[in-house]
Amino acid sequence: MIQTVDLTKSFNGTKAVDSLNLKVEEGDIYGFLGPNGAGKTTTIMMILGLIPPTQGKIYLLGQELKPNQVEPKRRIGVVAESQYFYKEMTAREYLQFFSELYQVANAEKKINTLMEAVGLEKDQNKTLGAYSKGMQQKLAFVRALLHDPELLILDEPVANLDPTSIKQIRDLIEEQNRLGKTIFVSSHLLSEVERLCHKVGIIHQGKLLAEDTMDNIKRKLSDSIHLEIELDREAAGLESWLQGLDFVQNFSINQNQLTVNLKTDRDYRSDLSRAIYEKGWLILAMQAKEMSLEEAFLTITQHNISLLTQGEAGNHEAK
Amino acid sequence: MAKKQSVIKILLKRDLSSALYSWGYYLVLFASLLVSSFILKNFIEGINEEDILVSAYPLNYPLYITIIIVSIYLVIVSAISITREKEQGTLEVLFYGPVTSSSFLLSKYFKDLTLGVISLAFIALYFYLVSAITNLGFTVGLVKALIMGIFLISCVVSFGLFISTITGKIRSSILTLIALIGVFLAIQVAHGTLLGFEQESLSVPMLYLRQTISYLFYGVNWVSPFAFLSRGFDAVALGSWPLYLSNIGYCLIYSFIFVALSIYTMNKRGVKA
Incomplete structure (x- = not known):
């Protein structure tokens, strides 16, 4: 679903992402972990085509991502770390606008169902300027799911939410995965990642240090x-x-x-x-x-331990 | 292609309705017509005092001023249109989906051009009413100037969009725009001033300077969208169809080049502020 081959991004000569080889398989819930400034968001921005890579290739849904290629992007849903809206619009107008952009069939029905699922059905006629951060985060989820994407890319999806909302969103993510969607989650909330994800990739200083199932990572570390x-x-x-x-x-x-x-x-x-x-x-x-994910994460990132065997990275077939 | 057109249409619709709901647009339109009314009042008072009609196209000068005011507004609007969305992050969200640099820029271009055309429609109505009230002729020249206005606004908008793509913040867009217009004006003024001197009275360095300024002035004439504005109105005033049509052609080429440059720049720089 997602594959990067030697993906590199430099800013003024400094490598923010360094020869990254990620592989997210169909049906995975993949946790992308790393400390602040590790290169997670830069990687996501490149995967979404928002910033051009300095070097390397990205395969999204089986196709190599080229500049201005929109077809794979019609099949993905994205929730970013920060939410940006047209604040003068109501939530419903905003979702109608995106439904038109993605050419969603039965848009009104889908909007109603999803707004109900995240508990925003009563607030749909409020302008987005009046939405709290938590409400904005939930609305971003609704927007991401409107067009029934095959792949969901979530950057810190529960960062601004209270415990009840976190559970609502976690349930939603798990339900989407049961429906066959692949989910790529970048987060620093390790407990959430541990609950949700089948597989994790750990990035530190722009380099991928580990990519495996959680059990295997823990086993390799102890x-x-x-x-x-x-x-x-x-x-x-x-x-x-x-x-x-x-x-x-x-x-x-x-x-x-x-x-x-x-x-x-x-x-x-x-x-x-x-x-x-x-x-x-x-x-x-x-x-x-067992070692917790937090212990594994700290061990890997603090000691800069790479769990990738030589040649493991970059030898994947495009998926 | 059909999908791309549909994306452009959807973005254009949202953006245009947002612009038409903003009071700033109507304020500028009102201000431009107010200035135009003031010029017309002076002109009519002048006629009354002198008892003689001195202009073949009495409404063209006020129209020129009105279009300049609307153009300044539109160049600012288009110069901040992309940086504003970059700063607010809404641009990024659009690009998660089926929006590309070209569809986004074309939607902005057509939105600002449509705003310009709507302004010209208001302006045409205003001048028609003025003509009916004052008996000043609503001439073919005025219609030609109004039509030329569409192409001039196209230049202004495409120039503004280019500024918006090369800058990352609203503040830098405005400063870049002011700086560029300042440089264009300075070159024009310097050119005019140096031409006023006799060649013999100038020292060798000054002659070189005059020559350099002349080249720069020639360049500015093709780069500044406001130069197209004055050339377009000159073509109307001269009543020359070849000049008029060639200026429309130049405007189209200019707009195409600047929109293409904007798309190229946006592709290179990405959508982050």
Whole structure:
């Protein structure tokens, strides 16, 4: 749906985005993460054709994006970080204007449905100058969804919203994804990204440092998987046997509580539970203590760790 | 192509209705007609005092002044039209969708041109009423000047749009416009002044300066939209059809070049302020 190949943008010789190779697959909810000034918004601006790249290519919905190419843009919906409206218009007039631009069929019905979904149906005849930031954000969502786009590009979509509105928007995003839409979310609200996204890309100082599913990123960052296991009886007899398992890095036993660190080259949880059962113990509970996305993000960006293997970037086929 | 035309039409409709609801437009139109009335009053008083009609086209000079005032308004409106949308961020939102630099600029060009044509319609009605009241002739020359006005406004608007694409903020658009018009006027004044001197009375450096200013003046005559305005009215006053038609042709070429340059600049610079 979106692919960038060696995408670079320089401002006065300084690279804001440096040889970026992103790949967003159909049906993904892709989280694009990075600290302030990492190059997220510049990347989005280039993907939308709003600023020309210094170098590199962008493929949008399978087509290489060229200047003034509007057909792929008719199939995407965008909610930006800041909302800009014609303040003299009412919300309804504004949406009618965009419906005409995108040639939306049954526009009035769609406007009613979407305004209801975001809870703005009673405010549709207010002028946009009177809209609060939260209302503006929701209206931007309605505008982005009016033409039933295949791809939604969201830059900080819940930045100005209260908790109730965040939930409304999150539900809307998830519903759109269930309907088959691909969603590209740029955000610094890691908890939201963690709840929503299947896959994340982490950008820092213009370079993509990681692009994978969240589980894989966390696994790549930790050198072991930490498991806390509750057994049906005291685990003292397991010690010598656990020492012999090559996928166990280390362990500790406290009565029926077993704490094990496993290697990360693959998921060994089923191997371990099967082996414990065969030894005559029953597992009552098993909990993997995972690194949070926030911890992963901080580890990657503060230590500038690249999780991309050489050649991984740039070898994608255009999608 | 049909989709592009439709986008231009939709943008034009929104923009035009917004402009027609603004009081500034009517204020300027009213002010231009007020100035014109003042000139006409003086002219009619002059006729009464001298008891002689001295002008073949008595309404053309007030019309010229009216069109200049409307043109100044339109050049400012078009010079800030893109920077305003850039500054407000509304331009960016349009470009998320099916709007391109060319469709956006053409919609702005046609919007400002339509505003100009509507102004000319009001002006024509005003001069028709003046003609009926004062018995000053509503001549063919006046009709020709009004038609020429459409093409002159086209030059003014395309020049303003170009200023708007090369600048990023409303303030810089206005300052650039003032600076350019100032330079054009300074060259015209310097040219006129230096021509007033006898060649023999000028030192060698001054002769070089006069020559340089002459070249610049020649350039300004093709770059300044207001130069087309005075040339167009001269063509009407002289009653020369070839001159009149060639000036319309030049206006069209000028407008085309500046709109094309604006599209090129906007493509290069992007839509961010």
